[in-house]
Amino acid sequence: MLKVEEQQPVEFSPALITKFDEISSRYPEGKQKSALLPMLHEVQAELGWLSAAAMDKVADYLKIEPIEVYEVASFYSMYFLKPQGKYTLEVCRTGPCCLVGAEKVMDHIEQTLGVKEGEVTADGLFSWRGVECLAACGFGPVLQIGPEYTFYENLDEQKVDTLIAELRKK
């Protein structure tokens, strides 16, 4: 596991603040809390995960209580409340993908990376987890990698090997 200082101060880039302003303008006056989910995605794309300090800054920006941010971040499955690998492989583990081999793909990823679900490889490059249905059941097994949520379909062990090798080279 990576060691981090939970209250390590964070800085948001000027580009991120500009993005916040644009997102907030999509809602009627006084309803800016609607910007919370899209803003958290932007923060996670920039910082890799959502620390308490980062969430507090989001609360400041929206002029809401920090708990209103924490309760949202902990409710939705896409937000990471602890650091992840640079690439997090999220494999669909729901019924239709399992009918066509998703469990084999997950076993293979676990063996290849040498870490259990939710853990990070020693070099900090990879983590992986099973996620629920990604709405691509006809093209399973599938996996996605944030923050772009690039999508990989019709997976087998060989395709997973190729993908991991390519990501290592990047």
Place this chain on the structure above:
Amino acid sequence: MARKLLLEHINVPGINTLDVYRQKGGYRAVEKALKTLTPDEVVEEVKKSGLRGRGGAGFPTGMKWSFLAKPEGVARYLVCNADESEPGTFKDRYLMTYIPHALIEGMIVASYALGAKTSYIYVRGEMMPQIRILERAIAEAKAAGFLGKNILGTGYDLELYVQPGGGAYICGEETALLESLEGKRGNPRIKPPFPAIAGLYGCPTVVNNVESIAAVVPIINDGGDEYTKIGIGRSTGTKLISASGNLVKPGVYEIELGLPVEEFIYSDEYCGGIANGKRLKATVAGGSSVPVLPANLTLKLANGEPRLMSYESLSEGGFATGTMMGSGGFIAFDEDQCIVRNTWNFSRFYHHESCGQCSPCREGTGWMEKVLHRIEHGHGKMSDIDLLVDVSRKIEGNTICPLGDAAAWPVASAIRHFRDEFEWHVREPLKSQETNYGIAKYAEPIAKAEVTTDN
């Protein structure tokens, strides 16, 4: 060849761009609606078409629109539900990826009909690539004068935004979706009040599925009466079916409602049969929430007549021998698939996705997952099977939103139709770890006497 209204031009290169979409007749519905029809006339056409909600509930779209409250001086909203998360369903992702303008055009026409000046498309957060596709399409439409102020010189103003979700199945439930769009946890609201009265920001709101909104375009172009000429009975028009599982050609198909299920599974025009030369054991016809059926009841009604892909025929026989159209997520299981394992998988899904508000669902889904896990892994007791039925009955109908029913039905139906497979797991705990129960009698013609109506 069957008529296609939504996917007719899916293979045209560049159909994702405004220019090519317009060359193929795109945005005619916007011109026609805004320039020649009043909002009420648009609603009337949709009512006439008989279009039923394509997200899963099947409620008539035109009727839903006519319930919208219109108090003076209060904003109204249209919100598109693109939080496609029902296991087995992937038609909306497909439509948004390849023909984004079909959704944008439908949103403009529908917003005009409802008098909405600001509309949102709530897309599940994992679909970031589709979110970018939609944002690009919106920018194109705006540059061409189909969005923004004074659209096509008609005086109608509309802004359209894409909102990402955060990864939660429950946000496909319309009131949870609205909570989420307001920046909160996706906890479904108690109804009434319905969103038509108090929805987004407490204002009158309509929430419609992607496919329902896209279907408004051909309805306005050709008229509601024309739409009813496709389909059968109260199942009018075409429907996108997401086909997955052990099929030769899984994928998204647009069918005319009323197509025989057998033709859908086995004809080369559609799924092309069961993969690897195997036999069909079971199907889930409308997304993971609807009852699972053995092969024999999938292809034929209890009276021996062919079952059709329509709202009425799929639910013929009630839950004793039928299922539901749902979202059109059609999952096929071959003879080597284990019903117990799949039921456990689905139960884990519902346990994971329960929002935790109502105790029957929060606790019950966890119990069902645990009990199914032990049966699947060789530690089950014979009494566990009735225990599962009991838990499922205590969830069903006792929760704020339909997730409770959606979690209960797959378990109850699996035991109703495949009880001997569950019993075999209990009787043969070691053998069931190495092999599976196989197709047994599930593809054989059904004798009327075998059809039971209990549980």
